[in-house]
Amino acid sequence: xxxxxxxxxxxxxxxxxxxxxxKITSANGExxxxxSVAIENTYNNTTTNEEGNFELIIKNTGQYTIIFQSIxxxxxxxxxxxxxxxxxxxVTLQEENYELNEVVISTKEDPAYEVIxxxxxxxxxxxxxxxxxxxxxxxxxxxxxxxxPKKIMGIKVDAxxxxxxxxxxxxxxxSETVSKITFEQPNNIKERIVASKTSGDxxxxxxxxxxxxxxxFYNNYIDFNVNMVSPLANNTFNYYKxxxxxxxxxxxxxxxxxxxxxxRRDKEPVFEGYIYIVDGSWAIYAIDVDVKGxxxxxxxxxxxxxxxxxxxxxxxRIWAKNSQIFDIKxxxxxxxxxxxxxxxxxxxxxKDSFDKKTFGKEIVFVEENSNKKDSxxxxxxxxxxxxxxxVADYTKKDSIQTLRESKTxxxxxxxxxxxxxxxxxxxxxxxxxxxxxxxFTYEGPLDPFAIGYNTVQGWNFNAGLNYSKYDEEKGxxxxxxxxxxxxxxxxxLRVVGTxxxxxxxxxxxxxxxxxxxQAVQFNPAEPITPxxxxxxxxxxxxxxxxxxxxxxxxxxxxxxxFTGLNMQGYAEYSRRKALFNNTDYVLIKNDxxxxxxxxxxxxxxxxxxxxxxxLYKAGVVxxxxxxxxxxxRPDGKINVSNSNYPTLSLQYEKAFAGSEKNYEYDFVAARxxxxxxxxxxxxxxxxxxxxxxxxxxxxxxxxxxHFNGNQTHVNTAGYLNAFNLLPYYSHSTNDSxxxxxxxxxxxGYIMNKIPLLNLLEWNFIVxxxxxxxxxxxxxxxxTAGFDNVGFGKFRFxxxxxxxxxQGGFATDGIMIGLKFMGMLD
Numbered sequence: 133x134x135x136x137x138x139x140x141x142x143x144x145x146x147x148x149x150x151x152x153x154x155k156i157t158s159a160n161g162e163x164x165x166x167x168s169v170a171i172e173n174t175y176n177n178t179t180t181n182e183e184g185n186f187e188l189i190i191k192n193t194g195q196y197t198i199i200f201q202s203i204x205x206x207x208x209x210x211x212x213x214x215x216x217x218x219x220x221x222x223v224t225l226q227e228e229n230y231e232l233n234e235v236v237i238s239t240k241e242d243p244a245y246e247v248i249x250x251x252x253x254x255x256x257x258x259x260x261x262x263x264x265x266x267x268x269x270x271x272x273x274x275x276x277x278x279x280x281p282k283k284i285m286g287i288k289v290d291a292x293x294x295x296x297x298x299x300x301x302x303x304x305x306x307s308e309t310v311s312k313i314t315f316e317q318p319n320n321i322k323e324r325i326v327a328s329k330t331s332g333d334x335x336x337x338x339x340x341x342x343x344x345x346x347x348x349f350y351n352n353y354i355d356f357n358v359n360m361v362s363p364l365a366n367n368t369f370n371y372y373k374x375x376x377x378x379x380x381x382x383x384x385x386x387x388x389x390x391x392x393x394x395x396r397r398d399k400e401p402v403f404e405g406y407i408y409i410v411d412g413s414w415a416i417y418a419i420d421v422d423v424k425g426x427x428x429x430x431x432x433x434x435x436x437x438x439x440x441x442x443x444x445x446x447x448x449r450i451w452a453k454n455s456q457i458f459d460i461k462x463x464x465x466x467x468x469x470x471x472x473x474x475x476x477x478x479x480x481x482x483k484d485s486f487d488k489k490t491f492g493k494e495i496v497f498v499e500e501n502s503n504k505k506d507s508x509x510x511x512x513x514x515x516x517x518x519x520x521x522x523v524a525d526y527t528k529k530d531s532i533q534t535l536r537e538s539k540t541x542x543x544x545x546x547x548x549x550x551x552x553x554x555x556x557x558x559x560x561x562x563x564x565x566x567x568x569x570x571x572f573t574y575e576g577p578l579d580p581f582a583i584g585y586n587t588v589q590g591w592n593f594n595a596g597l598n599y600s601k602y603d604e605e606k607g608x609x610x611x612x613x614x615x616x617x618x619x620x621x622x623x624x625l626r627v628v629g630t631x632x633x634x635x636x637x638x639x640x641x642x643x644x645x646x647x648x649x650q651a652v653q654f655n656p657a658e659p660i661t662p663x664x665x666x667x668x669x670x671x672x673x674x675x676x677x678x679x680x681x682x683x684x685x686x687x688x689x690x691x692x693x694f695t696g697l698n699m700q701g702y703a704e705y706s707r708r709k710a711l712f713n714n715t716d717y718v719l720i721k722n723d724x725x726x727x728x729x730x731x732x733x734x735x736x737x738x739x740x741x742x743x744x745x746x747l748y749k750a751g752v753v754x755x756x757x758x759x760x761x762x763x764x765r766p767d768g769k770i771n772v773s774n775s776n777y778p779t780l781s782l783q784y785e786k787a788f789a790g791s792e793k794n795y796e797y798d799f800v801a802a803r804x805x806x807x808x809x810x811x812x813x814x815x816x817x818x819x820x821x822x823x824x825x826x827x828x829x830x831x832x833x834x835x836x837x838h839f840n841g842n843q844t845h846v847n848t849a850g851y852l853n854a855f856n857l858l859p860y861y862s863h864s865t866n867d868s869x870x871x872x873x874x875x876x877x878x879x880g881y882i883m884n885k886i887p888l889l890n891l892l893e894w895n896f897i898v899x900x901x902x903x904x905x906x907x908x909x910x911x912x913x914x915t916a917g918f919d920n921v922g923f924g925k926f927r928f929x930x931x932x933x934x935x936x937x938q939g940g941f942a943t944d945g946i947m948i949g950l951k952f953m954g955m956l957d
Contacts, residue, residue: 152188152214153517154221156180156200164202164225166457166474168441172197172209175267175480177443178515179455185517193217199383201441203408203418204228209383230378230390244374244391247409248363254414255364259350261450263317264483268310270515271340274522275305275460275471303525305471306331307338310513315346320491325498327505327513332529335605337503337765341496343772345456345475347438349407349419352811356436357428358879359812360401363393364416371395371402379411384444387411393421399884399893401427401812405437410444415451417442425462426893429879431925434461436472452480464925476515493695495772496763542566570601577618584662587675587726589619589651590715607637607768617651621715626650637768641691651679651711654731654741655838659849659860668844669726670719676843676860678731680741680834681709695771696760703750708834710740731861732833742832747795751785778806783823787835794830797866799823799837805852814878814895819852821871828866836864839871839903847930847949851875855901856913856934856947865905875899877919894918897932909939917947 156167163184170177171188180186190196193214198221200208205225212221280300296302310327321342328338344355352366353359361371373394380388389409395402405421419440425433437459442451458472518526535541543566550563560576575582575596582594598613610633617626628648635641653660660668665677683706690700713729727734730741759774773779781803790796801823809815823837840849841858852873875897882896883889899915917932930949936942 151218152190152196152198152212152221153218154186154223156184156186156202156223156225158205159224159226164205166439166441166455167200167202167205167225168443168454170199170201170443170454172199173445173447175443175445175452175454175478177454177476177478179441179457179474179476181516181519183519185519187218187515187517189512189515190214190217199443200225201382201443203406203420203439203441206380207383228380230380232376232378242375244376244389245369247376247389247391247411247414248368248374251409251414251416252364252366252368255350258413258415258451259317259348262452262482264315264486265452266312266314266481266483267477268479269313269323269342270474270476270478271309271311271338271342271345272474272516273305273307273338273340273471274303275469277302277304278468278470280467281465303331303521304469306522306525307340308510308514309338309340311342313342314486314490315342316486316491317348318351319346320486321346321495322491323496325496325502327509328498328502329505329510330503331526332533334530334533335503337498337767340473341763342475343496345473347440347456349416349440355809356401356423357430358401359809360403360423360427361812363391363403363407371397371400377406382417382444384446386413386417386444388417397884397890399427399880399890401880401884410451413449413451415442416440417451429893429895429920431927432462432464434463436460448482450482452482453477474516478515493761494764495761498763498765500766502766539567568601569603570599573598573600573613575615581663585666585669586662586677586679587669587713587715588622588679588711588729589617589624590621590717592617592619592622605767607634609634614648619651619714621717622711639692639769642689644688644690645686647685649681649683652682654678654680654834654836654861654864655840657838657840657849659840659842659854660844661848664844664846664848670717672720673718673722673724673726674843675713675726678729678861679711681711682834683707683709692769692771695762696757698755698757699752701750701752703748705746705748707744707746708742708832709744710742712740713737731864742834745791745795745832747787747790747832747835749785749787751783754782756780756782775807775809778804780804787831792830795832795835797828797831797835798826799828800826810876812879813881814876817852817875817877819873822869824868825866831866833864836866837869838864839869842947845945845947847932847947851899851915851930851949855903855911856915856932857936857943857945858903858911858913863903863905863908863911865907867906870902870904872900872902874901875915883918892918893920893927895920897930899932911942912937915947919949 156164158164165180165182165184167180168177169186169188178186178188195213198210198212200223202225204227206228208223208225210223277296278301280296295304307330309325311323311325314322323342330336330338347354349362349364352362354362363372373396375392375394377390377392382388389411391407391409393403393405393407395404403421403423407419408417410417419438421438423436423438425431425435439457440453441455443454444451454477456475460470460472462469546564546566552561558576558578560579561574563572577593577595584592595616596613600611602609612631614627614629626649628646628650630646632642632644660676668674668676684704686702686704688700688702690698692698711729713726716726728737728739730736730739732741733739757773757779759777761772761774763770763772783801785799787795787797803821805819807815807817838861839858840854841860842854842856843859852875878896880895883894895918897917897919901913903911913934913936915932915934917930919930920927921929921931928951932947934947935944
C-alpha cells in the first residue's frame, strides 16, 4: 500500500510539474535575468531568475508560440511543439539596436517631449484598460547582508544561527507567496493567499502580499514613503527633462520609444532611468528607473531600482504588466544590505465592472494550510525557479529550524545564556525556558535607564521582577511582574504589581490588573520624561516634574468589538497624598531656587495641592477607525489603517464614593486625528481634542485635565500632541476645554527648489497649536522649522522657531527635537 501511494504521488508530480523550462543567455553566453517569458496572446507568463533560468507552466502538450522580452534585448518569438513534459527550451537573445533619425534630432525640441505629451494625454484611457481585473499573483522577497561586523559601537551583534557565514554575509530573509487577486483602481483589492513559504520558519506566514505593489506610472504620484512625481504626471515638465535615446520595433511591429528621464533638480522626489512608450497607443511598454534614497528621505537606502515589463495581447489590445522587480541597495555602519522583491502577474481576466459587494473590509485572506505546502506543490506552481543560493538557504534553514525547535537544543542554548554573573545583581539578569516559551527577568537597579533624579525622591533607583509566557499558535501571552522604586532623599520604597493576559490575536482581547504605590506626575501623560527632568534639575535647577503619592488598584479589559471599533473599560480605587521636596542637591549651582512640588503654589515650599483622600473611578473608552480594513491569517487578524479617513475616540469617566463628596465628578471627552497627503506638496495632520467636566467644582487637582506643555526647549513628546512653550500646569482645568494641534510638513517641496539650501535635504514645516479653557485667555502657538536635520545617514533632529500668544504676544523660543529620545526613555 505504501509503495502504491508513493507511485501515485510520483505521477501526480509529473502531471502537475508541466513546464516549458530552460535558460536564456545573451550572444556572448551570459545569463539574462528577469526576462519576461509568455505564451503569445495570453496572460500565461513568467520571468527568468537571476541565473537566467525560467519555468513556464502549461497544462497540455501541443504547439505554442513563446515570446521572450527583456529591456535592452530584441524581443524574440519562438514557435515550439511540445510533445512531452517538461520541455527544454534554451534561447539566445540579441541586443536591441536603437535607431535615431538624424533629421528628427536636429529639431530644436527633443522628440521625446512630444511622445511624453501624447502619453500624458492618453494616460487615462490606457490606465482604465487595466483598471479592473482578476489575476494570479506570485511574490518572492529576499534580503541579504554583507560585512556584518561582530560589534557595532561596542555592542555585540549576534546573528541567528545559519544566517551569515564567517565573512558576515548571508541571506537574512527569503519568502514566497502565491495568491489570487481582484483589483480595481485606485486601491480596491481582495487577495486570497493560497501558498506561503518562509525560509527557516515552517509555521510562519510570508509578509509578501499584493498590498502596496500597484505602482501605477499613469498616476501623477507614486508612493515611496514620499510621493514621487511620475514621469507621466500632469506637471511632469516642471520636474523632468526628456531625451529620446532611440526607437525599435517589437514582435508586433509596434514602435517603442526609449526615453531617458533627467531630473530638473537633484533633490526633488523624481526618478532617474528610462521609460519606454509605445508609439500610436502611447501606452507604457516598460519601466526601468532608479529611486535614490535621499529623494525618498530614507538615508539608509542608497538606491532602489524598479523594473516593470508589459506584454501586449493582440486580441484585446491591452498592454498589461506581467512582472515587477525591485532591486534594493542600502547600508549603514559599514554594513551593506541588498535584496528586493519579484512580482509576477498571470492569467489576467479584465472586467468592465465589479459587484458592489466584491470589495469589503477584509482585503487579504490567508488560507489555513497555506504554509504547509510541500516541495511538490512549489515545484509545480512556482513561476520563477529558485537560484542555487535560494535552494541552499531553504535547505539549510529548514534543517536548522528542526534542530532549534528540539528540547535538547533549546535547553543547551538556555544553559549558555542563563549563566549568572555576580554583576547581574546590579545590572539585571534573565532566565529563559525556550522550550516552554517562558522567561523570568530581573531588572537591576544600576541599569543606566533605571536611574532618575527629582527633588521629591532625590536619586531614585528602579528594579523589577518579571515573568512572561506566550503561545505563538494560540496567540496568547501572559505577563506578571513587580517594579520596585526607592528614593534616597525620601527614604521610601514603593512597589507596583502588574498582571496582563492577551486571550487571542483575533479580537486582541486583554485583561490588565495593577496595584501598589507610586510617585506619579499630576499629568498622567508624563510630559516631562525622567531623563529630561534629571538633566534640567541637576544642571539648570529647573525641577519641572511635580509628583504626588498614589496607592491604587486598577483593572482594565479591552477588545475589538468589530472591525474599526475598539473598546476598553476600567475601574480603579486610589488614595492620593501630597508630596514635598526632600532635597536641594544640584550639580551646577546658580542663584535660583527650586520651586515647590505644588504646581498651584510653586513658591510656597510647605503648601499642598490637595488634602489626602481616596476615590473610586470607572470609565469606558471607544476608538473608532473609520474605513479600517484587515488581513485575516490563521494565527490572527491584522488591522490595516485607512489614511483616507479620520480616527475618533470617545471617553466617559465617573468618579464616585470619594472620602468627600466634592471629589466626585463626571467627565466626557472626544478626540479626532487625521493625516493626509497633499500630493508632492507634503503631508497635513491634525489632532483635535475637547472635553467637559460636570459637578467638578471641588475635585482634586490630580483629577484636573492637564495639557502636555514644555518648558525645556527640548521636544521628545511629539509635535501633534503637545505644546512647545506652554507651562506644564498653567492651564489645567476642571471645566471644559478645546485643544488643537495641526501641522504641514512640506517634505522638501519648498527646500528642494532653493539652490544651495536644497543640499541640506531639510523639510520645511509649519504648525499651529491652540488651547481654550474658561479660566484663561485662549493660548496659541505658531511654529516654523526644519525636520530631517542632521548629516549623512543620521538625521535625528528637528529645529523650530515658536511664537506664543495669549491676549497678545506672550513669548517665543527655539525648540530642538530629538527623535531618538523616545527610545531612551
